[in-house]
Amino acid sequence: MVVKLKKQKSVEQFTKEDVDAAEKNLPNYYSVSQLNQSNRCRRQRYFRYVCGLKILPNFNLIGGSAVHSGAEHTLRKKQNHKSTSLDTQLDAATDKFKKAWSGQAHVIEETKGQCVDVIAALTEVWYKEIQPDRVPIFKKTIKKINLQRVDSKRTIKFTGIEQEFWLPLPGLGKYILGFIDFFDSMGWVIDLKTTGKDKNENELRSHQLSTYVMAAKRLGWPKVRRIALDVVIKPQKKKPKRFTHVLSKKTPTKTELIHTIDSFRGMEALDDAGQFPPQYSNDCSWCGYKAVCDKVGSVSYHV
Numbered sequence: 072m073v074v075k076l077k078k079q080k081s082v083e084q085f086t087k088e089d090v091d092a093a094e095k096n097l098p099n100y101y102s103v104s105q106l107n108q109s110n111r112c113r114r115q116r117y118f119r120y121v122c123g124l125k126i127l128p129n130f131n132l133i134g135g136s137a138v139h140s141g142a143e144h145t146l147r148k149k150q151n152h153k154s155t156s157l158d159t160q161l162d163a164a165t166d167k168f169k170k171a172w173s174g175q176a177h178v179i180e181e182t183k184g185q186c187v188d189v190i191a192a193l194t195e196v197w198y199k200e201i202q203p204d205r206v207p208i209f210k211k212t213i214k215k216i217n218l219q220r221v222d223s224k225r226t227i228k229f230t231g232i233e234q235e236f237w238l239p240l241p242g243l244g245k246y247i248l249g250f251i252d253f254f255d256s257m258g259w260v261i262d263l264k265t266t267g268k269d270k271n272e273n274e275l276r277s278h279q280l281s282t283y284v285m286a287a288k289r290l291g292w293p294k295v296r297r298i299a300l301d302v303v304i305k306p307q308k309k310k311p312k313r314f315t316h317v318l319s320k321k322t323p324t325k326t327e328l329i330h331t332i333d334s335f336r337g338m339e340a341l342d343d344a345g346q347f348p349p350q351y352s353n354d355c356s357w358c359g360y361k362a363v364c365d366k367v368g369s370v371s372y373h374v
C-alpha cells in the first residue's frame with residue numbers, strides 16, 4: 072500500500088486527491104484474474120493495484136471458496152483411503168466460511184445463516200452428484216467411468232489437488248501464479264466452479280485453461296488430455312443444479328497458448344506506459360469501484 076492514509080478508507084471514502092496521490096505499486100507476478108480484470112477495465116486495475124484499493128469479497132467469492140475447501144477435504148481423504156461423509160465435508164466447508172465471515176461479514180447482504188444454507192446446498196450437490204464421477208478413480212480396477220472418462224483397467228490417481236503453480240513468462244522476468252483444482256494421472260484437469268448461471272463455451276475457452284496446460288507441462292505432469300468443468304449453480308430460490316462440461320478434444324491449441332502469453336505481454340506494456348483509461352460498459356453498474364470512479368470522472372491516469 073503506497074498511499075499514506077492514517078486509516079484504511081473504504082472505496083466510498085476514497086477521494087480524487089487520494090487517487091491522484093497514488094504511486095505505482097503493481098504486483099511483481101501476474102495471474103489470470105489480473106489479466107481478466109485488465110481486459111475488462113484498465114481503470115479497475117489502477118484502483119486495485121496502483122491505489123491499493125481492495126474490494127471486500129462478496130458471498131460468491133467466500134461461499135465458492137468454502138465449497139472448494141469441502142471438496143478438497145473429501146478428495147484428499149479419498150486419496151489417502153480414509154473414510155469420508157457428507158457431514159465431514161460440510162464441516163470443512165462451513166469452517167472455512169466462518170473464518171472468512173469473521174473478517175467480512177459487514178459487506179455481505181445475506182445473513183450468516185442464509186450463507187451457511189447455500190453453502191450446504193451447493194456442497195450436497197457436489198458430494199452426491201459430482202463426487203461419484205471423481206471417486207471411482209481411487210478404485211484399483213476401473214471398467215468404465217462416467218462422462219466417457221476412460222475405459223481402462225489402470226488405476227487413476229490425483230496428481231494434484233489444489234496445486235499452486237508459478238509459470239515463468241518468456242521474456243518478461245515475471246511469473247503467472249495460479250492454482251489447479253484437481254489434476255489426475257490420466258491427464259484430466261478438473262475445475263470446480265460455483266456460479267449463479269451456467270457457463271457458455273466462450274467462457275470456458277479462457278486464458279485460465281491455457282495456463283493450466285502450460286502449468287501441467289512445467290510441473291512434469293502428464294499431457295493434458297481433457298478439461299472438465301464441474302459447475303454447481305446457485306439459482307435464485309431453486310435447488311442448486313450441477314453441470315459438467317467436458318472439453319473433449321478441445322484443449323487449448325498452440326495458437327491459443329501463444330495468444331495467452333501475448334495477452335500478458337500486452338498488459339505489461341500498458342502498465343509500463345501508465346495507461347489506465349476507464350472502460351465504461353454495462354459492467355459499471357456492478358463494479359465495486361463505481362463510487363470512486365464516479366468521483367474522479369473520465370480523467371485519464373498516467374503513472
Ligand code: SF4
Nearest residue numbers: 112349350355358364
Ligand atoms: S465504474 Fe466502469 S469505468 Fe469505472 S472502474 Fe468500474 S468498470 Fe471501469
